[in-house]
Amino acid sequence: MRIAICVKKDIHGLLAARMLAARLGFAELRFFCSVKTRQAEADVPALRLMKLLERDVAIDTLAMIEPPSPGLPRPEDWVELHDLRADGGAATLLDFRPDIVISARFSLIFPQRVIEAVPRGIINVHPGALPGYRGLFAPFWQVLRGERELGCTVHMVDKGIDTGPILGVARVPFDATRSLMWHTAGLYRGGVAIAATAATTLGRGGRPDSVPQPAGGAYFRFPAAADFAALPVPIVSARDYAQVLGDAFAPLAPGLPQRQAA
Template sequence: MITAQSPLRILVCTKMDLAGALILNTLLPRLADCKVMVLMSEKTRPVENTVPELAEIKFFERDLPMDILFPLLDRADASKARLQTFAALSARYGITIESITDLNGPDGEARIRAFAPDLTISARFSLIFKPNTYDIPRWGTYNVHPGALPRYAGLFAPFRCMLDGSESIGCTLHRVDKGIDTGPIVGIGHLPIDRRRSLLWHVVNTYRPGLDLFLDMLDGLRRGQEPHYQAQDFSQRQYVSLPGAEPFAQFKAKGLKLLEAAEYLEILSGFLPPDMAMPGAVANAVANGRGDACCSVPA
């Protein structure tokens, strides 16, 4: 029998990048009555620095926001912006946002046990939970996976959906178990694919349907309702890692874009207060890009 206590203790695990900031901007206002701790992954994979397209994506998803835009905003008064940086979110909601690398080691486990979460939600975290950490919360650990499971298990699922010609990108809320993307499914939300828009636009918007499913589940848990699960059909599972040169060439041949400059700047503008223009350092970095391997940016 599930019974709620007040305030609930929620551990939120995400990544220190643009999509992670958007995830927290979605979740934290809805968790304002909870005790929240945020753990942030900064994990990168070696291939992200060797495949040109992946290096481009890393720059715009992580390096530019974290190294250029967010530090500028944190030195200014951006409190009236629609979206907040990590530092601003920490101050606004009075929560701890910490970086973590060794999730399942003695230190990581101790940090989670000390917080004693009722529930853990992982979205774009990149670190894999093991039983010693995913079994800590009394209501379990859940993951928001940016792909429809079981078919789109693994990495870069929005890219794969667009390359496959799918009509939508699924976002799966599932309970974490001892496998990778193998746990029982609570639900799958969908983001319609707009082929006029870039991969990056789809990536940062794919998580919202899964986050909505989590928030609906949380409301049910508060009322004492157990989640309903559906076991995965592993005969349909296709686990894929990050792509190499050939899939990116196929993506480009289909007329699809990984990034579009105006669209990207529109996303970033949500972090600016109404009276602030896009900082020149950011606009110049977007205009110059990091080469033309993947991005549709003005010269």
């Protein structure tokens, strides 16, 4: 059984990779990461701050000095995917011949040829309540729009964007004393746990329960500087950053069988 783990090379992607490595030790794992960036990340001050903390500090600095964990290669050894073209990233991913793909905070959209090539399907961890919060920066938009409870939807990938059958929803109550980063990490933590359970069921030849998404919904894009100015909580706090770092760099649970692809 081969499972491809597709994440973003940042602090939340590291948290997802760590959780999945700990829970999917029955399978041969290979870790892929998207390295796509958007111009808004350089133009909007709040996005520059998030990149600094989530990538430059957490991954490019701290992860470089951490010893590797059994079953989880360091982020520098994840296979980078710059695209999912047939002759590019898609070929690299499918060369692994994954039975299952798990996508969590992955910045690339899976084309139909990739979806059809993965026998047991692609599971996506989307940090927004679907169908109401499709697209980008779902935790941000849920907070900005005053949701009292934020959702992270785990679903199977189909030809649409965040439209596939729902496997489960993790929920995080909104806490006005905590930051956007804290809420985002909590959403991924709950969603990845659901995805790991679904992947285990698929790996055993079963079919996890799912329900079609309701009709309707909305799609969101990157927030602008004015949107960040209206956010009712800070982007991050020292306390929250320390907690998320601790979770992302926590050792894997001892005693779990681990395998990974060479």
